[in-house]
Amino acid sequence: MQIYGSYKISQIKTIFNGIIIGVLAGSVVSMFRWMIQHMMVFMQFLYSGVSRHPYFPVICILINLMIGLFVGKLLKQQPDIKGSGIPQVEGQLLGEIDYNWWSVLWRKFIGGILAIGSGLYLGREGPSIQLGSTLGQGVARLFNQVGFDRQVLISSGAAAGLSAAFNAPIASTLFVLEEIYHNFSTNIWVVSLTSAITSDMVATYVFGLKPVLYMQSTPLPLKYFVWVVILGAVLGVVGRFYQIIILSMSKWYQHTHLPWYLNGIIPLLLVIPLGMFFPRLLGGGSNIILHLNAAGYATSILVFYFLIRFIFSMISYGSGLPGGIFLPILCLGGLIGAIVGNIAISLHLMNPLYFSSFIIMGMAGYFAAISKAPFTAILLITEMVGTLTHLLGLAVASLVAYAVIDLLDGKPVYYSMLQQLLKIKTQLNLDKTVQIIETVYAGSSMDGKMVSKINWPRGSLLTKIQRNGIEIVPAGNTLIRWGDTLYINVATNNRVAITHQLVQLTTET
Known part of the structure; x- marks a missing residue:
């Protein structure tokens, strides 16, 4: 009976998380859609006026050059906003890629609006999936979710993002199960479906009930x-x-x-x-x-x-x-x-x-x-x-x-x-890491804090803690104490800066 009660509480918590992610993703992606639509109308007006107004070609060239340079700067700062975003989400869920959720969220949002809204033959759905997944990652960080629980929230965010982009909650849930996970785990589909439906409700409130590609048709005999x-x-x-x-x-x-x-x-x-x-x-x-x-x-x-x-x-x-x-x-x-x-x-x-x-x-x-x-x-x-x-x-x-x-x-x-x-990423040395070892000093910023509460430098990953000769596999709620020896993988392309930040965190304040 106790197990049943715990299971019910867990399911309610899962659904609650899905609702939060759905509201967030639905709101962000709806704004994303709305801004793309309005920018597209403006750019069509400019392009159609090129032949009628002698100064329009210059305006169009200058605007698009500025868009290219600005979005290029965003890409250089955060390469993980490149392209669709779906491969990055898959890589994150497979443990091959990881990135700072906020850094990707705002850059993908602005870069996607400028690139798609300029009229390029690009879709909003891939960026919407990545926007949703980053919001799921943000919620996971807020609630200190790690491991599989974090992955579930990221994947539910992806479903919510696609649902808001196309008003298709059932297909969005299935996309996560079929394309990303390749299985129908109950834990995954419950929270994904919840977030997708919630997100669809938000998008429907903004854009109406009419299907995105509605057309009159007759079934084929x-x-x-x-x-x-x-x-x-x-x-x-x-x-x-x-x-x-x-x-x-x-x-x-x-x-x-x-x-x-x-x-x-x-x-x-x-x-x-x-x-x-x-x-x-x-x-x-x-x-x-x-x-x-x-x-x-x-x-x-x-x-x-x-x-x-x-x-x-x-x-x-x-x-x-x-x-x-x-x-x-x-x-x-x-x-x-x-x-x-x-x-x-x-x-x-x-x-x-x-x-x-x-x-x-x-x-x-x-x-x-x-x-x-x-x-x-x-x-x-x-x-x-x-x-x-x-x-x-x-x-x-x-x-x-x-x-x-x-x-x-x-x-x-x-x-x-x-x-x-x-x-x-391998060719550009973006995913290569090297392990460094740091000792936690008494009175340092890390001393007495849980792993999830520490502001770890981007490009670092805590893999092992050694305490009094015992090896500990760290989790989000693991408490770090003075005297602990930390084994941390850091990205080689920014090793010096990351190591410097870690030294500041582990030494006395």
């Missing part, structure tokens, strides 16, 4: 499902091509001879003519997705739009600016679906009434192929479009696309990006 199989095969092949190109962009940018943190200047200058001629194509891609069904584009125009979106998405993301590929992937998938649907209709092999079904299935299948997370893809598109009538088509397209890319030896793109990130 089974007699047309041969085209769904064809669509899935095409999505798998093109998805594998996407993986290869996106993972090689960092090598391409090395030929620019710019410092890595200033590579963003290139897409920020290239987006000006794109915004001038193709304003609807700017941003993550939700605008073009919502207009595909009603616009009646010719197949040649759809192919042209796909090529522009594909190429500039690579250039945008490859620069390392804070921004994701989640929504750009959905946009490309929707365009592929529209192309296949247009071909079927032009051959008089399908009723035009079902054209929108191909857009919806294309988004799900392309994301399922590239991320190799089919369950997340199916539920995500279902929640974003706001209808359950396409589940069978979504499942078939996603399964076929997944099978094709698997045959082509494709790996989950976020996992591949994580491996690439860890390799880069």
Whole structure:
């Protein structure tokens, strides 16, 4: 009975933590979305005026150069805000990466708004996931949560961030389970679902109940499902091509001879003519997705739009600016679906009434192929479009696309990006550590304090405490006493400064 009571208290505490994280992530990500939307409107106004006002080109160039230099400074200060943020979150939960939550939070917030709001082909969802996860990390620090409990709060923050970005709490929870943890642990899904639902409530209050990618559609009859199989095969092949190109962009940018943190200047200058001629194509891609069904584009125009979106998405993301590929992937998938649907209709092999079904299935299948997370893809598109009538088509397209890319030896793109990130960190000497040994003196700042209450220098990790010949594995509530010998791993790229701070903490004040 006592065990049952303790379990219930633990579950209530878990749900309470999830609510706190959901409110925080929902508020921060909603503000993130709102500011991106309004900045995008302003930048579209500037780009569209380039041909009409002689001074607009100069204004656009100056603004985007300043954005590139400022965000580049943020990247140099905190490299972990680079790109999507999802690989960093995965690496943190796997114990491969760690960073200061506040340092990443505010820089990712500002850098993401400037990069995505400028019109680059970047999505808000990856940064939203990292923003949420850093807030989860902050809550863990506030409540002195360490180890697995800390990981659970970080992952629930990631779910809350994605939920607020797309108003898709169920898919967001599944994304954490399928893409990051690869299991369905009760402790993880309870707090993740709680935070995702709470976050979705906050975002819904700000942006309304209408699904993010709502479109009118008619379910596809089974007699047309041969085209769904064809669509899935095409999505798998093109998805594998996407993986290869996106993972090689960092090598391409090395030929620019710019410092890595200033590579963003290139897409920020290239987006000006794109915004001038193709304003609807700017941003993550939700605008073009919502207009595909009603616009009646010719197949040649759809192919042209796909090529522009594909190429500039690579250039945008490859620069390392804070921004994701989640929504750009959905946009490309929707365009592929529209192309296949247009071909079927032009051959008089399908009723035009079902054209929108191909857009919806294309988004799900392309994301399922590239991320190799089919369950997340199916539920995500279902929640974003706001209808359950396409589940069978979504499942078939996603399964076929997944099978094709698997045959082509494709790996989950976020996992591949994580491996690439860890390799880069090793090359730049960012993750190498050396162990130092410090003795705690009586009357020092550390004496009599718990590990979690000490302001440890960034880049240091306490691994072992030796006390009277006994080795102690430290936890957050471990009390440090004078006479303790501390074994601390410190980053080699900042060893002198970190060691100096540790000496100040362990010696007499």
